[in-house]
Amino acid sequence: MEVNLLGESFKFMILGMGVVFLFLLVLIWVMKVQAQIINKYFPEEVPKVATPKSSQDEEQKRVAAIIGAVSEFRKNKQNKV
Amino acid sequence: MRVKQLILSLLFIFSIVTSSLQASSHEAPTTVEEEKKEYKPKSIGELASSFWETTGINAILDTNDGEMTAEPAGSSSERLMTAFESSLGRIIMILIVFALFYLAIAKNFEPLLLIPIAFGGLLANIPLAHMGGEHGMLGVIYNMGIANEFFPLLIFMGVGAMTDFGPLLANPKTAILGGAAQFGIFGSLIGAVAIGFDIQSASAISIIGGADGPTSIFIANRLAPDMLGAIAVAAYSYMALVPVIQPPIMRWLTTKEERRIKMGVQRKVHRLEKLVFPIVVIVLSMLILPESTPLIGAFAFGNFAKESGVVDRLSDTMQNSLINIVTIFLGLGVGSKLAADKFLVVETMGIMIIGLLAFSAGTAVGVLMARLMNKFSDKDNQINPLIGAAGVSAVPMSARVVSRVGSEERPGNVLLMHAMGPNVAGVIGSAVAAGVLLSIFK
Numbered sequence: 001m002e003v004n005l006l007g008e009s010f011k012f013m014i015l016g017m018g019v020v021f022l023f024l025l026v027l028i029w030v031m032k033v034q035a036q037i038i039n040k041y042f043p044e045e046v047p048k049v050a051t052p053k054s055s056q057d058e059e060q061k062r063v064a065a066i067i068g069a070v071s072e073f074r075k076n077k078q079n080k081v
Numbered sequence: 082m083r084v085k086q087l088i089l090s091l092l093f094i095f096s097i098v099t100s101s102l103q104a105s106s107h108e109a110p111t112t113v114e115e116e117k118k119e120y121k122p123k124s125i126g127e128l129a130s131s132f133w134e135t136t137g138i139n140a141i142l143d144t145n146d147g148e149m150t151a152e153p154a155g156s157s158s159e160r161l162m163t164a165f166e167s168s169l170g171r172i173i174m175i176l177i178v179f180a181l182f183y184l185a186i187a188k189n190f191e192p193l194l195l196i197p198i199a200f201g202g203l204l205a206n207i208p209l210a211h212m213g214g215e216h217g218m219l220g221v222i223y224n225m226g227i228a229n230e231f232f233p234l235l236i237f238m239g240v241g242a243m244t245d246f247g248p249l250l251a252n253p254k255t256a257i258l259g260g261a262a263q264f265g266i267f268g269s270l271i272g273a274v275a276i277g278f279d280i281q282s283a284s285a286i287s288i289i290g291g292a293d294g295p296t297s298i299f300i301a302n303r304l305a306p307d308m309l310g311a312i313a314v315a316a317y318s319y320m321a322l323v324p325v326i327q328p329p330i331m332r333w334l335t336t337k338e339e340r341r342i343k344m345g346v347q348r349k350v351h352r353l354e355k356l357v358f359p360i361v362v363i364v365l366s367m368l369i370l371p372e373s374t375p376l377i378g379a380f381a382f383g384n385f386a387k388e389s390g391v392v393d394r395l396s397d398t399m400q401n402s403l404i405n406i407v408t409i410f411l412g413l414g415v416g417s418k419l420a421a422d423k424f425l426v427v428e429t430m431g432i433m434i435i436g437l438l439a440f441s442a443g444t445a446v447g448v449l450m451a452r453l454m455n456k457f458s459d460k461d462n463q464i465n466p467l468i469g470a471a472g473v474s475a476v477p478m479s480a481r482v483v484s485r486v487g488s489e490e491r492p493g494n495v496l497l498m499h500a501m502g503p504n505v506a507g508v509i510g511s512a513v514a515a516g517v518l519l520s521i522f523k
Binding site: 005006008009010012013015016017019020021022023024025026027028030031032034035038039042 | 249250253254256257259260263264266267268270271273274275279280283284350351353354357358361362365366369370506509510513514516517518521
């Protein structure tokens with residue numbers, strides 16, 4: 001029996017592309033649903049990131065820490081000398 | 082003094098002649114003798130001639146020295162090497178290996194894989210050493226992890242641990258592009274059949290279009306193990322050539338306005354979404370296509386370990402030490418298939434052509450699909466069609482290429498993260514396509 005290989009490979013293509021698209025379309029759908037569910041029931045993580053602490057506070061603390069560290073370092077240095 | 086020299090050189094020439102005569106009169110080249118040979122006193126001429134027989138120069142010059150091809154002992158495909166394979170063929174292969182070294186070192190083409198593969202090829206072409214044979218180093222490596230498809234899966238695990246699905250989760254519809262680019266596989270399947278490959282080998286070759294080294298090796302090993310070397314070399318060299326192959330196709334199929342489309346900032350993806358994603362993928366592949374679960378399962382495991390956030394040591398090992406070790410083995414093992422008797426066949430040329438066709442077709446259909454999607458979506462939700470080209474996996478090379486072309490058209494337009502979506506979807510897509518091909522030939 002003569003097999004038409006080109007025809008066969010064309011059928012492979014239909015099947016293959018079909019399955020790949022089917023898989024990815026279902027995946028897209030699941031990703032969308034999952035995003036909705038998760039962001040509805042576990043939304044706490046998003047606001048935490050969205051509202052950073054007031055930057056002035058942070059800045060002052062940082063400056064204080066640096067000053068502390070520098071003076072400590074100088075003290076140590078004097079003691080050694 | 083002069084006379085002595087003359088005699089010596091005459092002796093030498095004589096020994097060469099007799100040795101080659103002896104060698105050609107051998108009928109059974111490998112006669113295994115169990116008992117230890119009795120040592121007989123030998124003259125210096127005999128010693129010299131027997132040494133000459135074991136040199137590589139003799140093995141290359143003397144074409145019918147009865148060397149066997151490197152197959153597992155007793156396998157049906159084991160045969161005597163032809164004169165071409167054991168002489169000129171070796172030299173050609175060694176030159177090809179040097180060309181691969183050049184590409185890897187000077188041009189920086191996928192050096193991590195091309196260096197081990199090419200060096201494996203160099204070792205496999207050494208005469209008389211049988212390094213690619215069953216008990217040679219390369220043969221041992223090959224049987225340890227490539228013949229049973231173990232190494233590609235380990236690589237996939239590492240790739241999974243390196244992949245961030247955030248961009249895909251942020252913009253799920255770009256997964257379509259990763260699917261469209263798989264046309265490279267099935268389109269070139271038709272091409273391979275058209276130029277005369279049988280359908281099973283054609284399937285193995287066309288998987289090069291998946292632009293995924295481990296997947297290509299996995300499939301080639303199942304469907305056409307004889308072509309493994311050529312397929313792997315084609316897959317990796319074209320992946321390295323992505324920056325050369327893709328941009329002209331991308332420019333040709335898009336207008337300037339389309340290439341200048343700016344895409345907004347991606348939404349922030351919840352950590353739980355990333356954690357659940359590998360599980361979702363594995364459940365889907367379990368339901369639709371269990372045949373692809375070795376690949377997708379390893380991939381999902383690596384990704385899950387990374388996203389779980391509690392086994393950093395394991396995910397770190399997978400994406401560094403483990404993948405590096407396996408890359409060495411994989412490269413050397415694949416290199417063993419660069420022996421002249423495996424590589425210098427007519428099919429290799431066909432594989433190279435089909436591979437190029439597959440990459441180009443995948444890129445083109447990815448870009449066209451992106452344009453098609455723009456036709457159906459509203460004005461402020463357009464995607465830049467360039468990212469369609471990233472659908473041929475080749476992570477992250479093609480995404481980088483897309484980003485580069487995009488920023489050439491419009492400086493400051495960073496498409497990298499947007500291109501990563503179709504890019505990682507392409508990995509899943511080609512694993513699914515591989516599963517389909519495997520299920521057909523089951």
